Amino acid sequence: MAQALMTETPVRADAGRFGGTPSIELRDVSKFFGQVPAVSGISLEVRQGEFLTLxxxxxxxxxxxxxxxxxxxxxxxxxxxxxxxxxxxxxPYRRPVNTVFQNYALFPHMTVGQNVSYGLEMTGVPKPERQRRVAEALDMVRLPHVENRKPAELSGGQQQRVALARALVNRPAVLLLDEPLGALDLKLRKTMQLELKQLNREVGATFVYVTHDQEEALTMSDRIAVMNEGRILQLGTPGDIYERPRTRFVADFIGQTNFLEVEVIGSDGAAVEVDLPGSGPLRARPPEGVPAQGTMTLAVRPEKISLMADLPGSEIPGWDRLSGRLEEIIYVGTYTQYVLRLPGGQELAVHRQNRAVGEGEHPMGETLTVVFNPQSAALLAD
Amino acid sequence: MASIAAPTSEQTIAAARSERRPGGLWLLLPGPLGWMVFFYLVPLVILLVHAFWSVDYLTIQRTFTLENFRTLLTNDLYLRVLGRTAAMAAVVTLADLCLAFPLAYFLAKRVTKHRELLLLLVIFPLWSSYLIRVFAWKTILGTNGILNSFLLTVGVIDQPATAFLYSKTAMFLTFSQVWLPFMILPLFTVLDRLPNSFIEAASDLGANPWRTFRSVILPLSLPGILAGSLSVFSLTLGDYITPTLLGGPGDQMIGRLVADNFGMSNNWPLGATLVVPILVLVSLFIAVANRFGALGRTAA
Structure with missing residues (x-):
């Protein structure tokens, strides 16, 4: 689970290195398999050297x-x-693109060295240079001394690195990665995530990465394109996507979110006033791209909500305030999830950091008051 | 305490069960093993023993002699027939390989609908008698056959040609057609199991279709190529029906000589001796196939 990020959109340190002509442009691209649409008219520009995740x-x-x-x-x-x-x-063989396949697709009848030099051989790179670049590429993925082994003799993580070396040795303008970490265990996946990000910076190629793992996407990407049913729902930095989801799907798919159905009462420019049945008026961040009116969904992430009792001062002016009965306590390690039942019958999940052992435990059934910053509460049209 | 003891005893039971299982499997063996020994191994030994005996008019002399092998190696006829047979088998194998590969590739990689049905159509001819299929070729290639009638109607020839039937070409055509399924099936199996991502990876790395075929598809389908070739090669090598029905006077094949020696000439020892080179050739092929097939297995 992604930890609480800053409420403000974080500015990435490397945002400035993109520029010039886009590396990849999709212009209203669709794909049908028979009558079934797989991709329905997506347009997208990927910048030079960017790490973009689908x-x-x-x-x-x-x-x-x-x-x-x-x-x-x-x-x-x-x-x-x-x-x-x-x-x-x-x-494919005439595109400036190389791919790391989901199951690596290393040629089983060739050694690691032959696998990595395959692309160079196909483009007619002379043998001495080939040998040098293969050794370099294997060094780069921190896998020297395996050139003469067969892929089957390597572990999953090592095969993954060979697949990376085999693609990167050709110095492609664009590297495509199709869920390359899916088959690895959690610890190794975390390590590889960082290494991939580092490689992206080092080699300067554009990376397009496909995953269904939201945490992986948040960790590695410069930008994320959230897709559903063949369309891009939202494109933005990890901070954008996480903090300012524009649709219920995006808010729900990435991280955990409370969805509350509310009625819009009014607006004062900085915030929208809404009514949560049973709990009364709340303030929320104005929605982007849609007018604030009628019935809308209030989305607020569990880690943005604090127990009143945990706050040093008793009241923070301007913050939203809700009360509910404690119905469920789930211990998750770094935090504990409390589920409150609000007077209107809605459920509200709250994440409370486990700062100190045995700190302020609450019994089931207790009525708790929670608060959150209205800027953390997004209004969604759907 | 009991909760700790429980899984341990379960593990013991599981271990005992897994140890007992192979013992149960042994019980399945005597039937097939007995069958193989009595109806395959014993006759083969009897056959090979005959090769070292001789015949005196109608009686078989059961004394050791290498005379038959001397005959085989010194008589021009036998060596010529052997050479012809091996050449025919090789050409038929090559032809079937060229015919079967594209078909098997198409079935394995392109067809998504009705795959089983199409595969069934490949096997379908095998359900009819081999003899019938050979006779079918006779009616196609004969003087009053379908091919001649067609060519006469179209006007390519003005007299029925006799050259089609009773020739090496007729034998080649028949063998190639009749054994084709034996080549398609193993090729289909290896190609079906060959992940598409290997082909895509090759293309991704800059290999055009021909180089992808040569460097990835072909080496990885070698076990299937060898298995299919082994079938077609040995089936052709030992066959005597097609040469009898469709071959010309100069197109004797070794199977026919074996059959003649066991039948008309009643010379079982020489017939048995003629089998030896066939056995040697096929064994050599098996050894090679096994070697590369095994290599293919460890690679895959």
Whole structure:
């Protein structure tokens, strides 16, 4: 579970290095399999050297999008431009793109060295240079001395690194990664996430990464495109996506969110006043792109909510305040999840950091008062 | 305490069970093993023993002799027939390989609907008698056959050609058609199991279709190629029906000579001796196939 980030959009230190012509451009790209739409008219610009993640549940079209960039599928409509060149129906072997496949797809009948030098051989790089670059690439993924082994003799994590080396050795303008960490265990996955991010900075290639793991996306990406049902629902920095989700799907898919149905009462510019049935008036951040009116969904993340009793001062002016009966306590390690039943019957999850052992425990059934900053409460149209 | 003891005893039971299982499997063996010994191994030994005996008019002399092998190696006829047979088997194998590979590839990699049905159609001819299929070729290639009627109607020839039937071409056509399923099936199996991502990875790394085929698809389907080739090669090598029905006077094959020696000439020892080179050739092929097949297995 992603930890609480700053409420303000974090400015990434490396945001300035992107520029010039986009590395990849998707222009209204669609893909149908028979009558079934897999991708429905998406447009997207990926910047030079950017780490962009396509995030979404299975069947959302993220892998199909990646495969269209790689040339393994051709778009039914629309255009894909890579490094300023329209790809049309160009086959994969004539695209400035390399792919790290989900199950690595290392050639089992070749040694690690032969696997890594395969791409160089195909483009006619002379043998001495090939050997040098293969050794370099294996060094880069911290896997020296395995050139003469067969892929089957390596562990999953090592195979993953070989697959990376095999793609990066060709110095592609764009590296496509299709859920490359899916088969690894949690610890290794975390390590590889950091290494991938580091490689992205080192080699300067554009990375397009496909995953259904929201935490992976938040950790590694410069920008995330959240996809569902063949469309991009929201495109933005991890902070944007997490702190300012525009739809209920995005808020729900990334992290955990409380959804409360509210009626809009009025607005004072800085905040919208809404009524939560049973609990009374609350203030919320004005929605983006849609007017604040009628019935809307108030989305507030559990870690943005504090127990009144934990706060040093008793009241914070301008904060929203709710009371409910404690119905469920789930211990999660770094925090404890309290589930409150509000007077209107709604459930509200609250995450309370476990700062000190045995600190202020609350019995089930107790009525607790919780508060949160109205800026942390997003109003969604759906 | 009891809660700790419980899984331990369960583990013991599980361990005992897994130790007992192979013992149960042994019980399955005597039936098939007995069958193989009495109806396969024993006759083979009897056959090979005959090769070292001789025949005196109609009686078999059961004394050790290498005379038959001397005959085989010195008589021009036998060596010529052997060479012809091996050449025919090799050409048929190659032809079937060229025919079967694209078909198997298409079935394994392109077809998504009705796959089982199409595969069934490949096997379908095997359900009819081999003899019938050979006779079918006779009616196609004969003087009044379908091919001649067609060519006459179209006007390519003005007289029925006799050259089609009773020739090496007729034998080649028949063998290639009749054994084709034996090549398609193992090729389909290896290609079906070959992950598409290997082919995509090769393409992704800059290999055009031909290089992908040569460097990835072909080496990884070697076990299937060898298995199919082994079947077609040995089936052709030992066959005597097709040469009898469709071969010309100069198209004798070794199977026919074996059959003649066991039948008309009543020379079982020489017939048995003629089997030896076939056995040697096929054994060599098996050894090679096993070696590369095994390599293919460890690789996959």
């Amino acid at each position: 995030l979404g549940p299975s069947g959302c079209g993220k892998t199909t999008t990646l495969r269209m960039i790689g040339g393994f599928e051709l778009p039914s409509a629309g255009e894909i431009v890579i490094e300023g060149e329209a790809m049309g129906d160009r086959p």
